[in-house]
Amino acid sequence: xxxxxxxxxxxxxxxxxxxxxxxxxxxxxxxxxxxxxxxxxxxxxxxxxxxxxxxxxxxxxxxxxxxxxxxxxxxxxxxxxxxxxxxxxxxxxxxxxxxxxxxxxxxxxxxxxxxxxxxxxxxxxxxxxxxxxxxxxxxxxxxxxxxxxxxxxxxxxxxxxxxxxxxx
Amino acid sequence: xxxxxxxxxxxxxxxxxxxxxxxxxxxxxxxxxxxxxxxxxxxxxxxxxxxxxxxxxxxxxxxxxxxxxxxxxxxxxxxxxxxxxxxxxxxxxxxxxxxxxxxxxxxxxxxxxxxxxxxxxxxxxxxxxxxxxxxxxxxxxxxxxxxxxxxxxxxxxxxxxxxxxxxx
DNA sequence: ATTAATTTTCAGAAAATTTTGAAAATATAA
DNA sequence: TTATATTTTCAAAATTTTCTGAAAATTAAT
Numbered sequence: 001x002x003x004x005x006x007x008x009x010x011x012x013x014x015x016x017x018x019x020x021x022x023x024x025x026x027x028x029x030x031x032x033x034x035x036x037x038x039x040x041x042x043x044x045x046x047x048x049x050x051x052x053x054x055x056x057x058x059x060x061x062x063x064x065x066x067x068x069x070x071x072x073x074x075x076x077x078x079x080x081x082x083x084x085x086x087x088x089x090x091x092x093x094x095x096x097x098x099x100x101x102x103x104x105x106x107x108x109x110x111x112x113x114x115x116x117x118x119x120x121x122x123x124x125x126x127x128x129x130x131x132x133x134x135x136x137x138x139x140x141x142x143x144x145x146x147x148x149x150x151x152x153x154x155x156x157x158x159x160x161x162x163x164x165x166x167x168x
Numbered sequence: 169x170x171x172x173x174x175x176x177x178x179x180x181x182x183x184x185x186x187x188x189x190x191x192x193x194x195x196x197x198x199x200x201x202x203x204x205x206x207x208x209x210x211x212x213x214x215x216x217x218x219x220x221x222x223x224x225x226x227x228x229x230x231x232x233x234x235x236x237x238x239x240x241x242x243x244x245x246x247x248x249x250x251x252x253x254x255x256x257x258x259x260x261x262x263x264x265x266x267x268x269x270x271x272x273x274x275x276x277x278x279x280x281x282x283x284x285x286x287x288x289x290x291x292x293x294x295x296x297x298x299x300x301x302x303x304x305x306x307x308x309x310x311x312x313x314x315x316x317x318x319x320x321x322x323x324x325x326x327x328x329x330x331x332x333x334x335x336x
Numbered sequence: 337a338t339t340a341a342t343t344t345t346c347a348g349a350a351a352a353t354t355t356t357g358a359a360a361a362t363a364t365a366a
Numbered sequence: 367t368t369a370t371a372t373t374t375t376c377a378a379a380a381t382t383t384t385c386t387g388a389a390a391a392t393t394a395a396t
Binding site: 192193194220221222223224227247 | 383384385386387388393394395
Binding site for chain 2: 341342343344345346
């Protein structure tokens with residue numbers, strides 16, 4: 001396996017992992033491509049490398065930017081827009097966790113909250129059991145939420161710390 | 169919102185969350201239904217409650233059993249098979265994490281391992297950068313893997329401890 | 337052994353998601 | 367302003383995933 005083949009393999013695999021992580025295949029592949037590209041790439045280069053259409057490329061690049069793991073890079077004297085991925089894997093992972101927490105965990109919390117407002121005789125055994133399950137889930141989700149928030153907070157501090165050191 | 173409505177709401181929501189967690193909607197809904205059912209249910213009852221076909225029910229029940237969060241319950245004098253969900257949310261979460269770790273994290277680890285065997289001049293700057301990225305990912309995945317394994321192990325011990333106390 | 341009940345399988349249908357490609361919108365240069 | 371390059375949008379097409387339902391297989395009773 002030479003370098004080009006290894007890169008190809010990497011992009012393919014990242015696409016497969018992406019799918020099982022609820023991220024669409026192409027989005028993950030573009031991310032992989034940018035992650036191992038020595039330079040920022042423009043839309044045409046991405047389309048060429050992955051053999052995808054312009055619309056597809058555009059849409060998924062935008063989504064990667066929304067997730068905060070890819071950014072636009074402008075080159076002086078070139079009208080095309082270039083794109084570069086955040087290369088620090090830890091930062092990438094933190095951003096993804098943050099995004100997924102927001103999209104997946106937070107809704108669970110508010111839904112469970114809302115369901116607990118059920119207007120039913122609290123003494124009824126069936127009602128009790130149901131509310132108990134909902135409460136358990138809520139507790140668990142809160143713990144997970146706190147743990148993640150803590151991790152993200154810690155990382156932020158670590159980052160701030162490092163940054164401050166650089167400028168002091 | 170009365171009890172029946174609340175239950176309906178719960179099942180619907182669980183289905184939505186499931187999708188974003190890479191679990192199919194019906195599978196998640198069956199799980200939700202069993203989670204709040206006072207008694208084990210049979211296939212017909214599940215089909216009726218969720219308005220789904222027999223094939224669909226059968227397939228997703230089997231998958232829930234594979235994940236280890238639902239089990240068959242046999243009732244004496246009844247030829248039908250009944251199904252019950254694990255009610256301890258913590259256990260459910262642990263099982264799901266274990267399963268996802270196996271299906272998603274472990275493959276990342278082995279693929280990165282394999283890619284690092286690339287046959288390319290290690291002094292070349294491009295090769296170096298590529299291998300560095302792959303190594304970073306591998307390190308991160310290993311950390312995540314260890315953290316999860318630790319959590320699962322801790323839980324196992326906690327469980328064993330609790331169980332032992334009960335019987336001693 | 338025969339019959340009846342129940343579960344499993346799986347090809348095709350339906351639904352959901354992703355992708356294309358060309359037209360419209362936007363931005364830059366001449 | 368006009369022309370040209372580039373990006374964005376979005377309806378329709380392609381693909382992937384999920385679901386149905388009836389036939390086949392299995393299990394248990396008579």
